Amino acid sequence: MRMRRKKNLETRLDDCSNYLLECTNEDLNHENAEKEIKLFNFEEIFGNTNKIMLEIGCGKGTFACTYAKQHPDVNVIAVEKAANVIVTACEKAAEEKLKNIKFMKCSAEYLPSYFPKGSVSEINLNFSCPFPKAKYAKHRLTHTRFLAIYERLMSDEAVIYQKTDNMHFFEFSIESFSQFGFKLCNVSLDLHNSDFEGNIVTEYEKRFSDMGMPIYRLEAKK
Numbered sequence: 001m002r003m004r005r006k007k008n009l010e011t012r013l014d015d016c017s018n019y020l021l022e023c024t025n026e027d028l029n030h031e032n033a034e035k036e037i038k039l040f041n042f043e044e045i046f047g048n049t050n051k052i053m054l055e056i057g058c059g060k061g062t063f064a065c066t067y068a069k070q071h072p073d074v075n076v077i078a079v080e081k082a083a084n085v086i087v088t089a090c091e092k093a094a095e096e097k098l099k100n101i102k103f104m105k106c107s108a109e110y111l112p113s114y115f116p117k118g119s120v121s122e123i124n125l126n127f128s129c130p131f132p133k134a135k136y137a138k139h140r141l142t143h144t145r146f147l148a149i150y151e152r153l154m155s156d157e158a159v160i161y162q163k164t165d166n167m168h169f170f171e172f173s174i175e176s177f178s179q180f181g182f183k184l185c186n187v188s189l190d191l192h193n194s195d196f197e198g199n200i201v202t203e204y205e206k207r208f209s210d211m212g213m214p215i216y217r218l219e220a221k222k
Contacts, residue, residue, distance in 0.1 A: 053075070
């Protein structure tokens with residue numbers, strides 16, 4: 001079901017434009033976007049040289065905003081391709097007066113146009129769409145075509161954190177990470193019944209957990 005366009009969407013986006021980084025390459029085929037490189041200068045954007053945490057598919061921003069509050073010494077970039085959704089995330093950050101977070105309205109394929117190589121210290125993939133039909137596998141955010149993008153953005157010590165409620169997507173992700181050469185660690189088949197501490201619960205995560213569904217989690221390193 002298609003989401004209804006929010007009332008006064010453009011005005012609301014303008015009102016929180018200081019939280020939105022300009023993305024100008026989406027009118028191009030993403031395979032050609034890298035020819036129009038417009039790399040961000042994070043020191044200029046944030047006024048410091050702190051590490052960068054990237055969340056891809058931030059939804060309404062609960063995880064990104066909570067993370068930014070808990071880690072004031074980390075700069076957060078949260079990506080969401082739907083304007084209808086990212087506006088809520090931006091408004092949340094503005095309401096909480098967060099200084100160390102910015103948002104990007106674009107698809108993950110375009111990230112190499114904006115992020116310098118090796119500039120990201122952490123990537124979070126929280127409850128990405130599993131695209132359950134096999135013919136759409138290449139759209140999954142843990143498909144090897146996306147892993148190639150992440151590897152390019154990641155510093156040598158960077159870590160990818162993934163959480164999902166979908167067992168088949170999780171199995172696909174484990175296979176994909178392994179085949180690409182990532183090292184997996186701290187793999188959990190039931191996060192909420194494990195001894196893991198410091199978990200930030202997202203909107204989807206709470207919904208699925210309340211339904212009694214296990215939450216799967218892994219960490220992947222170069």
